[in-house]
Amino acid sequence: MAELNHALEDVFRREKGRVVGALVRLLGNLDSAEEAFQEAVLAALPAWRATGTPTNPAAWLTTAAKNYARDAARHRRIVDQKAPLLIADEAVAPATLATIADDELRLIFTCCHPVLSLDTQVALTLKVVAGFTSEEIARAFLCPEKTIARRLTRAKRTLEEECVAYTVPERADLPERLAPVLAVVYLIFNEGHTTREGPLMRLDLQAEALRLARVLCDLLPDEPEVYGLYALIAFGVARAATRTDEHGELLLLSEQDRSRWDRAAIKEGLVALLRARRLGDGESYLLQAEIAACHATAPTWEATDWTRILRAYDELLRVAPSPVVAMNRAVAVCMLEGPGAALAALAPLEAELANYHLFYALRADFRSRQGENAQADYRRALDLASNESERAFLRKKIDPAN
Amino acid sequence: MSEFMIMIHESEADEAALEPAETRALLEARAGYEQRLRAAGAYRDGERLRPSGEGRRVHRRDGQVRVDVGPFEEKALGAYYVVEAPSLDEAVTLAQSCPVSPGAECYVRPVMRGDLSADKASQPGRVFAFAVLGNAPNERAWVELMDGIQEITREARTHGGYDEIAGFPAARRLGGVRLEPPSRGRRVVNTGGRRAVFDGPFLESKEVIGGLFFMHMISLEAAVQWTREKPFLQYGGTEIRELWRS
Numbered sequence: 001m002a003e004l005n006h007a008l009e010d011v012f013r014r015e016k017g018r019v020v021g022a023l024v025r026l027l028g029n030l031d032s033a034e035e036a037f038q039e040a041v042l043a044a045l046p047a048w049r050a051t052g053t054p055t056n057p058a059a060w061l062t063t064a065a066k067n068y069a070r071d072a073a074r075h076r077r078i079v080d081q082k083a084p085l086l087i088a089d090e091a092v093a094p095a096t097l098a099t100i101a102d103d104e105l106r107l108i109f110t111c112c113h114p115v116l117s118l119d120t121q122v123a124l125t126l127k128v129v130a131g132f133t134s135e136e137i138a139r140a141f142l143c144p145e146k147t148i149a150r151r152l153t154r155a156k157r158t159l160e161e162e163c164v165a166y167t168v169p170e171r172a173d174l175p176e177r178l179a180p181v182l183a184v185v186y187l188i189f190n191e192g193h194t195t196r197e198g199p200l201m202r203l204d205l206q207a208e209a210l211r212l213a214r215v216l217c218d219l220l221p222d223e224p225e226v227y228g229l230y231a232l233i234a235f236g237v238a239r240a241a242t243r244t245d246e247h248g249e250l251l252l253l254s255e256q257d258r259s260r261w262d263r264a265a266i267k268e269g270l271v272a273l274l275r276a277r278r279l280g281d282g283e284s285y286l287l288q289a290e291i292a293a294c295h296a297t298a299p300t301w302e303a304t305d306w307t308r309i310l311r312a313y314d315e316l317l318r319v320a321p322s323p324v325v326a327m328n329r330a331v332a333v334c335m336l337e338g339p340g341a342a343l344a345a346l347a348p349l350e351a352e353l354a355n356y357h358l359f360y361a362l363r364a365d366f367r368s369r370q371g372e373n374a375q376a377d378y379r380r381a382l383d384l385a386s387n388e389s390e391r392a393f394l395r396k397k398i399d400p401a402n
Numbered sequence: 403m404s405e406f407m408i409m410i411h412e413s414e415a416d417e418a419a420l421e422p423a424e425t426r427a428l429l430e431a432r433a434g435y436e437q438r439l440r441a442a443g444a445y446r447d448g449e450r451l452r453p454s455g456e457g458r459r460v461h462r463r464d465g466q467v468r469v470d471v472g473p474f475e476e477k478a479l480g481a482y483y484v485v486e487a488p489s490l491d492e493a494v495t496l497a498q499s500c501p502v503s504p505g506a507e508c509y510v511r512p513v514m515r516g517d518l519s520a521d522k523a524s525q526p527g528r529v530f531a532f533a534v535l536g537n538a539p540n541e542r543a544w545v546e547l548m549d550g551i552q553e554i555t556r557e558a559r560t561h562g563g564y565d566e567i568a569g570f571p572a573a574r575r576l577g578g579v580r581l582e583p584p585s586r587g588r589r590v591v592n593t594g595g596r597r598a599v600f601d602g603p604f605l606e607s608k609e610v611i612g613g614l615f616f617m618h619m620i621s622l623e624a625a626v627q628w629t630r631e632k633p634f635l636q637y638g639g640t641e642i643r644e645l646w647r648s
Contacts, residue, residue: 018620055627058620221524221647264453266422270429271450271648275523297422 008048012041015058016131017215021103022062027069030110030128030156036072040065104129105219108212109169112181115162120155121184122191127152130208140191140205178220182229182285185212189233210237217272224280227272228289234269235292238262250393254301266296284320287312306335323352327359330366339369357384361394403486405446405513406493407581409611412480413505414453414473420503431501432481439485444496446484447518447577449616450646451531454478457643458626459535462635469626477507479533479611479643484518484579490588497590498597511587514548516579523647525618529576530625531645532617535609536638541583547636548580548613554632578615609638616645 016037023033040061054060111125123141126132134152138145169177189209213230220226242256273293276286290312298304313329326349334342343366346359353359357380364377375398382394420428439445451457454472461468472478483500487493490512497508522529534551538544581587587602619625625642634640 055623056621057623059624217647218528219526221526227647261422263418263420263422263425267425267429270422270426271646274429274433275648293426297426299421299423 013131017129021107036065039068227276228285231269231272231289238265411477416505417503448483461639508590512582519577533641576616580613
């Protein structure tokens, strides 16, 4: 029974974005759509247990939710004659494949609307599109469930007050509006990759980021950056299981057991990267994916194609300059030209990265390769780090007996 | 000039065992091959199929419809090209130069008739390949079946097979090809660096593909549901596989 419930939960989560997307179009707002979806799920549980999961769960759930919403609206109309009947008659606009795809896309664009803060966009996307509960989101972000619930309520109110049109942006506005959507998906992946505190990874967040990226690819099949992001996340997911040792301690890329990398996920990333490259070139996620591909296909850390990686970093600095990118570029410099050149590359970045633990961890590594004392840098990194696995790693560097 | 379909059947186990660097080299070599086909004016169509483990086979036996989850056989259709060539022999030459993973074999089959839609990867939603399997008793029976499918899938453009589910999306047909019987084809097999060519029919392969067509659908479940009500299952079954966007 527990297994069945688990399987059904999976179905609900997978179908939620599609069904809620269709419902928002019919009902006009997120709250009613979510409520109707919940009612449909409640109706589905006993029905599917008795007869098995229908071949097309999304259609089943959409119909059940529409019936519920229609009954609720009728009821409201009797209570208050002035309330307009919100439900469009079924015969009016039969959904086509294009509208179903657009429904989900509109939903994602609405959840990632720039009137909301980035944190709120992430929470709302996880709740509405990915079907996470407030409690799961609270656990992922390590804050009280109340905070998340309040944030979600406020977000929905903001969307209504600002009259955010529930539409997909025009082609011309797409790059501007697509950027925050991609940022949200990438943030979900990163949050799964290294949580700010606590255990190193949240694999379900990573899996969800991969799924969302794939949905975006299905919906916007000609956008190079969408494929770049998909590839980048796939390469990350491929390496996920090897990022810690059997005691849960962090392993550097150079120490990971490459034979355990998920080859199917790497292939997924490579195919996506080829498509991204064919659709456009030299954009940010695509370049990051190029770098990740070099790592994912290298037999060893030493035999990695560092020249190609350095070239990609140079290009990345041109299109999306950032001190963190410049910092990561220094690793390639170190491998190609030695720690002295890498330290010189890091020097101008310290002012901007003074609060970033990885800057000091990296400089410490270069210094010890150079034969210099790295203790002060490792200590500084430890002071700044919050992730427990990373802290354990740094403590060991400071005192190997630890 | 005639059209031929080069079907690449790969050993997914051998392919999965490749080192990531080898996978990358193979993917890039294949992209190069495709470019050469285009440059030579021989390219008509080509797609890559997602792993057979994600696919379904729908069979009808003794009035019962059965749905099997992949993988199905040791070698699975992994990709295909439709090429234009003056003769079967020239098409075989093109197939011989196609970079493939270890253990793969290619079937070259003359295309009886087809209409191809080149922009399958640019469609939003998902695109599924339907491979019609089985052995019709004779060629005329094949032609009739494939003609029937042509009609049904064309009709799907407007009706979508979803009439029974109000408010659910119509499917869209994205072309398809009907193949000459396997006896008119060739098989190209890798043996120790050499590529041996065999004449059809190929008795050792249990399920022969008689034709392929493509439908734009919302999900695999929808594709399965649509198939089970259609006469594709008459002489065996239908294999449903999602296309890889590449």
